[in-house]
Amino acid sequence: MKVRVAIASVLLLLVSAISMPAMAQTKPESQAWPNRPITIVVSFGAGGTADILARMIGEELSTALGQPVVIENRPGAGGNLGAQTVARAAPDGYTLLMSGSPTHSVGPHLFKNLSFDPMKDIPPVAMIATAPxxxxxxxxxxxxxxxxxxxxxxxxxxxxxxxxxxxxxxxxxxxxxxxxxxxxxxxxxxxxxxxxxxxxxxxxxxxxxxxxxxxxxxxxxxxxxxxxxxxxxxxxxxxxxxxxxxxxxxxxxxxQAWFALFAPKGTPEPVVQRIAAEVEKILKRPDIREKMAKLGAEPRFMNPKQLTDFVAVESPRFGKLLEGAQAAK
Structure with missing residues (x-):
């Protein structure tokens, strides 16, 4: 009897050992995220407001998410060089864009031959701040x-x-x-x-x-x-x-200038919502608000839908302004 029990226990352990990797493989990516470093591509040069905010938020996100956050500056073409890089990145939550109105409200009116649609291919994750x-x-x-x-x-x-x-x-x-x-x-x-x-x-x-x-x-x-x-x-x-x-x-x-995080189209919704939630928590902290104030920026959180609606109003307004400016030349 003891031998049968021992054999049954061994078989049960073997079945468990075999099934565990299979279960791990079927675990949703969004639940496993993040398990490696995250990159925030800044569409403007080092030392500017966008860069400083990216590093400030990146450091706090690293602590909150338990993974390093790497800042990569890719200035050029009115911010579109960095935006294009993120538009082509894998939609897995490991590549984000720090940008704002130049790429998402203004750019589409200035650059008619873009290889990507900013709002469709790099949709909003969270607004971080505005700066007068x-x-x-x-x-x-x-x-x-x-x-x-x-x-x-x-x-x-x-x-x-x-x-x-x-x-x-x-x-x-x-x-x-x-x-x-x-x-x-x-x-x-x-x-x-x-x-x-x-x-x-x-x-x-x-x-x-x-x-x-x-x-x-x-x-x-x-x-x-x-x-x-x-x-x-x-x-x-x-x-x-x-x-x-x-x-x-x-x-x-x-x-005003405004600064926000964006992610490639198709990034898992739970990942987007997690980042937005963490950003909202960060922006409520008095020490972060004080740092931003010294930078001349005002913390202003918007979730993906709110920021999408914001751009939908701002972009046509700037488009009309730019059209008038070009016509006056």
Whole structure:
């Protein structure tokens, strides 16, 4: 009897051993995720707001998910080089994109021959933050408010200029919106990068620029640049005395940069929802909110549907603006 029991026990163990690998093989990938490093491709260069936010969020996601998060910068073509890389990546949750309006709201209106559809091929996972732009002028320009800048542009048509890091950036869009709203005759001077565009204003070669708050504050504090206004619906805690563009006489003027995570089409829904949930938790933490505030960014979470709806409203608005800008040339 004991021999039969022993044989039965051995057989049971063998059956269990054989069935366990089979069960492991049928375990859904979304449940096993993540079991290796995750890469966040940043569609802009190192040191910029998108890059800093990607590293900040990536570090926290690494802790939450128990896997390394690697940041890979792939700037170029208005952010589309990095976006294309992610569009072609395996939809397994191990490759994400950090980008924003340049690729998903603006790009489709500027680049008609893209090999991918941003919203369809790299749909949203979670919005992370928004960031307003400061409007600054060279200190030698005889204006001390946005109204005075507008009046100068009206008094001397064609003499006031603005710089930007490219026509897909929020700074360019803000300037074009001001130009369109106030019906001004102003010229755009494009530069290869944000720092170069700021240098253009510092040297006096260009009249003004809309650009991110942290990048401009040092020059504002030294008196080399004069700040006139800030985009966004509310004033910034970094420059509380600076009025918004809307407060300066242009209602409903709200052009901000925003930053979000995206994933290749077909990424398992449980994985997308897990990342979104973790991002939402991270953005609620006081220490993260404080770090973002120092960066001039405002934590702003949106889930995949909310961000999809947001782009559906923003993209046509920018498309119309860009169409008008091109027609005016």
């Amino acid at each position: 732009n400061l409007l600054v002028v060279n200190s030698n320009l005889p204006v001390k408010s946005l109204k005075e800048l507008v009046q100068l542009a009206r008094d001397k048509p064609g003499t006031v200029t603005f710089s930007s890091a490219g026509i897909a950036t929020s700074g360019y869009l803000a300037a074009e919106m001001l130009k369109s709203t106030a019906k001004l005759d102003m010229s755009h001077v494009p530069y290869k990068s944000g720092p170069e565009a700021v240098t253009g204003v510092l040297s006096g070669d260009v009249s003004f620029i809309f650009f991110t708050v942290p990048a401009l504050l040092p020059q504002v504090k030294t008196g080399k640049l004069r700040v006139l206004a800030i985009t966004g619906a509310e004033r910034s805690s970094l420059v509380p005395d600076v009025p918004t563009v809307a407060e300066s006489g242009f209602s409903d003027f709200d052009v």
